[in-house]
Amino acid sequence: MPAASGRRLVTLSLDVGGTGIKGDTLDASGKPTADRVRVPTAYPLAPKDLLGVFAAIGESLPSFDRVSIGFPGVVRGGLILSAPHFVLEGGDGTAEVPELVRAWDRFNLAAATAKALGKPTRVGNDADVQGLAVIKGKGLEVVLTLGTGVGSAVFEDGRLGPHLELAHHPLHKQKTYNEYLGDSVRKRIGEERWNRRVGRMVEVVRRLLFFDHLYIGGGNSARVTMDLGKDVSLVDNEAGILGGIRLWEQPSLPTHNA
Numbered sequence: 001m002p003a004a005s006g007r008r009l010v011t012l013s014l015d016v017g018g019t020g021i022k023g024d025t026l027d028a029s030g031k032p033t034a035d036r037v038r039v040p041t042a043y044p045l046a047p048k049d050l051l052g053v054f055a056a057i058g059e060s061l062p063s064f065d066r067v068s069i070g071f072p073g074v075v076r077g078g079l080i081l082s083a084p085h086f087v088l089e090g091g092d093g094t095a096e097v098p099e100l101v102r103a104w105d106r107f108n109l110a111a112a113t114a115k116a117l118g119k120p121t122r123v124g125n126d127a128d129v130q131g132l133a134v135i136k137g138k139g140l141e142v143v144l145t146l147g148t149g150v151g152s153a154v155f156e157d158g159r160l161g162p163h164l165e166l167a168h169h170p171l172h173k174q175k176t177y178n179e180y181l182g183d184s185v186r187k188r189i190g191e192e193r194w195n196r197r198v199g200r201m202v203e204v205v206r207r208l209l210f211f212d213h214l215y216i217g218g219g220n221s222a223r224v225t226m227d228l229g230k231d232v233s234l235v236d237n238e239a240g241i242l243g244g245i246r247l248w249e250q251p252s253l254p255t256h257n258a
Contacts, residue, residue: 012064012119013244014054015126016071017041017219018085018092018148019183021050022241023057025064030245034061044097045086047107051116058117067113067121068244070129072151074165078110078123078256082165085148092148092184110256118258122247125163126240127151130217132160132250133243134235139212142205146198146220150177154209160250171204172197183220195226202228
């Protein structure tokens with residue numbers, strides 16, 4: 001899909017997180033063309049407010065031809081099926097706001113962003129997008145992201161599989177992955193206990209999926225200090241941005257135009 005001028009496409013890659021929204025422009029090889037921009041995530045966060053952040057980030061960076069978004073929830077066909085962080089009044093641990101639940105339910109983030117920024121847009125789950133940047137394309141590869149909550153993605157021979165929302169599934173004594181390993185939990189129980197919990201999570205996922213390789217990313221991947229085995233790698237959180245290029249290589253994902 002060449003740009004009209006004949007130059008290679010530049011992608012605005014946006015990584016939406018529970019504590020920060022990051023953006024950068026990437027050339028066709030995935031190399032950043034400017035310094036990354038980060039905006040703290042504000043709460044409560046309605047869809048229109050997120051679009052305003054996207055517009056502000058886009059205006060602060062060099063020109064771009066298309067937009068990629070990694071979103072922390074279930075995304076299908078550009079529609080948001082769950083936005084667990086952004087329906088809360090004040091972030092992790094606070095009450096849901098019914099108006100936000102309704103606003104985010106099946107919100108077409110891809111189409112709305114394309115209209116707001118005037119560029120073709122693709123949206124994927126944030127763990128899916130991060131995984132696209134780090135997988136090798138061989139065998140069953142799993143990506144888990146550790147940040148405000150826990151994200152997950154599964155790939156088989158380089159193909160993105162159906163999204164599994166492990167974050168809300170029971171992991172240990174009826175606690176979900178988020179409740180067992182989220183950032184607020186890490187701060188409460190300390191790094192040593194949290195690391196042991198990461199180890200337990202890896203063993204559960206290993207028995208569940210029999211992965212060939214597991215990648216652990218997200219902002220808290222740098223806090224993992226225990227040996228998780230040769231079939232587990234820690235990856236840089238920058239993959240959430242760099243995966244924005246490979247999002248456009250997935251033939252099954254729809255493009256929403258301005």
